[in-house]
Amino acid sequence: MALLVHILACAFGLGSWVAVNGLWVELPLIVNTLPEGWDLPSYLTVIIQLANLGPLLVTLMHKLCPGRLKERVVIYFILSIGVIACILLAFFWDKTTIVAGAPHSTAFFIITFFLSLVDCTSSVTFLPFMMQLPAKYITTLFIGEGLSGFIPGVVALTQGVGIAKCVNSSQSTGNQTWTIHTEYLPPNFSPRVFFFFLSAMMCISLAAFIALNRLPRTYELSAENLIPETVASVSSGLDNPGLEKDTEDVKGQGEGKTQSTPLLASHRHSVYQLTFIYVLVLWINAATNGLLPSVQTFSCMPYGNLAYHLSAALSSVANPLACTVAMFLQNRSLVFLGVLTMLGTGFGSYNMAMAALSPCPLFQGSVLGETIIVLSWLFFTGTLTYVKVMVGVILRDRSHNALVWCGAAAQIGSLVGSITMFPLVNVYQLFKPGDLCNTKCP
Structure with a gap:
């Protein structure tokens, strides 16, 4: 039964970010088809963050009407929307309309908004729902979340998206001159097939969630496994860390008696430590979901x-790999997590610097340059994902509200990161694209 719950929790986690992750790994093909071109990622980051309307409403409901919002109902709703939106994306992803005299991917942007609404809202509903299960299943959920990027990445590799070659072409203007242009090879299967695959993964997540809700209440979903709410909210815990209760009565299932469930002393943190934890959440999500x-x-x-x-x-591979490492090698030291965050930030800084140097970054045209940039993205994702998982485990052991506010902080960080980058990319155009075959660098 424990193995079954692990499988269901992992499959449930697939629906957290599979749609948005699928869009990112399909970008090498999409950017060559849609009119926005290389600027498309910056549009996507802003659209994804506009979808923070969902988690904002959920967070406000938890704050203003505590106990009335049922995560179960919200999750059913958003997963159903995700299935429908993925199917619509398969049919309308390449449809364009004229806006302000120029073609734009209107249908793609609208459907992406609804997919992002699903994924963003999962940040403040999936983790709180998992509070009904023992802590060991939290890491399994993160593995499923990581696989939501890894599996579409593997499928995209099979698809062969965005593979190009340089082809000689001639033009006759008196004397014959030779020019080189970039020619993109056709993928092994179309984006429509890929988006139908994303629909199937959303269906698997929805089915796993239904199965989790139908597990015998006497096994893992019993009230005895719930972590007691020791504080009314994370903010009250920050303001009065010394007022946390050491014990809280939780009703036993089928009995009128109450039992005392002590909080472990190791789960207490000072106001400064909690502030540091939430700063980590803000920064990591700003970097991984907005800036880079x-x-x-x-x-x-x-x-x-x-x-x-x-x-x-491969960045998608780093995500579930880091989650798996976090399952077996847990380190809750805030000093260690801080150092690891600085290391991941270093890799992210290199990636940002190479983007700023585009179209002529360091070691361009060499195997060394290609290897470094791929590994830098790999380690950037892996190190910060490990920190993200460990922070989730720490806050899970604190309270339900701590996880809700963790999801809210994650979305705020993502929003700030994307809003910061959009004008730099699209308005001030600080980052310059280059032609793979015709860019001349010193």
Whole structure:
């Protein structure tokens, strides 16, 4: 039964970010088709963050009407929307309309908003729902969340998206001159098939959630496994860390008696430690969901489509790998997590610097340059994902509200990161695209 719950929790986690992750790994193909081109990632980051309307409403409901909002109902609703939106994306992803005299991917943007609404809202509903299960299943959920990027990445590799070659072409203007242009090879299967695959993964997540709700209440979903609410909210815990209760009565199932469930002393943190934890959440999500994704094309494409493809796909591998490591090698030391965050930030800084140097980054045209940029994206994702998982485990052991506010902080960080990058990419155009075959660098 424990193995079954692990499988269901992992499958449930697939629906958390599978749609948005699927869009990112498909970008090497999409950017060459849709009119926005290389600027498309920055549009996506802003659209994804506009979908924070969902988690904002959920968080406000928890704050203003505590206990009235049922995560179960919200999850049913958003997963159903996710299935429908993925199916619509398969049919309308390449449809364009004229806006302000220029073609834009209106249908793609609207459907992406609803997919993002699903994924963003999962940040403040999936984790609180998992409070009904023992802590060991939290890490399994994070593994499923990581697989929501890894599996689409593997499928995209099979698809062969965005693979290009340089082809000689001639033009006759008196004397014959030779020019080189980029020619993109057709994928092994169309984006429509890929988006139908995303629909299937959303269906699997929905089915796993239904199964989790139908597990015998006497096994893992019994009231005895719930972590008691020791504080009314995270903010009250921050203001009065010394007022946390050491014990709280929880009703036993089928009995009128109450039992005392002590909080472990190791789960207490000072106001400064809690502040540090939530700052980590804000920064990590700002970097991984807003700042760096907006410029991934600029940091990788100058090294070639293969480097871009591998960085997108292998970064998705780093996510579940980091979650698996966190399952067996847990380190809750805030000092260690801080150092690991600085290391991940260093890799992210290199990626940002290469994007700023586009179209002529360091070691362009060499195997060394391609290897470094792919590994930098890999370690950037892996290190910060490990910190993200461990922070989730720490806050899970604190209270239900701590996880709700963790999800809210994650979305705020993502929003700030994307809003910061959008004008830099699209208005001030600080990042310059380059032609794979015609860019001349010193």
